[in-house]
Amino acid sequence: xxxxxxxxxxxxxxxxxxxxxxxxxxxxxxxxxxxxxxxxxxxxxxxxxxxxxxxxxxxxxxxxxxxxxxxxxxxxxxxxxxxxxxxxxxxxxxxxxxxxxxxxxxxxxxxxxxxxxxxxxxxxxxxxxxxxxxxxxxxxxxxxxxxxxxxxxxxxxxxxxxxxxxxxxxxxxxxxxxxxxxxxxxxxxxxxxxxxxxxxxxxxxxxxxxxxxxxx
Numbered sequence: 326x327x328x329x330x331x332x333x334x335x336x337x338x339x340x341x342x343x344x345x346x347x348x349x350x351x352x353x354x355x356x357x358x359x360x361x362x363x364x365x366x367x368x369x370x371x372x373x374x375x376x377x378x379x380x381x382x383x384x385x386x387x388x389x390x391x392x393x394x395x396x397x398x399x400x401x402x403x404x405x406x407x408x409x410x411x412x413x414x415x416x417x418x419x420x421x422x423x424x425x426x427x428x429x430x431x432x433x434x435x436x437x438x439x440x441x442x443x444x445x446x447x448x449x450x451x452x453x454x455x456x457x458x459x460x461x462x463x464x465x466x467x468x469x470x471x472x473x474x475x476x477x478x479x480x481x482x483x484x485x486x487x488x489x490x491x492x493x494x495x496x497x498x499x500x501x502x503x504x505x506x507x508x509x510x511x512x513x514x515x516x517x518x519x520x521x522x523x524x525x526x527x528x529x530x531x532x533x534x535x536x537x538x539x540x541x
Contacts, residue, residue: 329436330389336419355405363417369411370386371408374407383406384448385498455538465510468498472526483529485526492510
């Protein structure tokens with residue numbers, strides 16, 4: 326692990342860990358965050374829900390991520406998003422004031438936090454492009470590639486996405502119906518672009534998915 330990331334991790338490890346079950350809500354929209362969360366184990370998601378009840382997953386967090394980052398700097402504002410677990414999670418929570426004091430006195434950590442924000446912003450812009458312009462196949466291919474890059478493990482030249490994503494999870498990530506996701510994944514499966522290992526999706530043909538992800 327990078328020394329700066331190690332320093333950040335050690336900061337959080339001084340606090341007690343909280344355990345959450347799969348599907349449990351850690352923060353609801355309209356609530357004031359109780360601190361800065363550090364994900365020690367598992368996967369979590371940040372979501373927005375429309376007035377009609379349609380859910381859109383904005384960010385998927387993995388072990389080593391911390392959130393809510395923007396609230397870290399501005400604080401005293403209720404969250405407009407909800408935070409829930411995708412798997413069983415172990416989370417460490419630190420008081421905002423203590424965390425702010427830590428990063429302001431460690432410029433390397435402050436730079437790491439800034440990089441974290443910029444990276445998330447770049448991913449959000451790319452996803453927005455596909456959500457707005459891409460057809461269904463491009464949306465699904467792009468999110469599989471993003472998940473493969475961020476949460477994948479190389480196995481015999483293939484990429485196993487470590488998050489156990491359901492069709493509903495993927496639908497919430499790309500803003501289409503679950504039925505559409507099922508149709509597109511079946512197409513990719515038949516063409517040999519993807520495969521499955523129990524509940525995990527395997528990218529068998531990355532180049533083929535990349536061609537599907539090109540906006541046309």
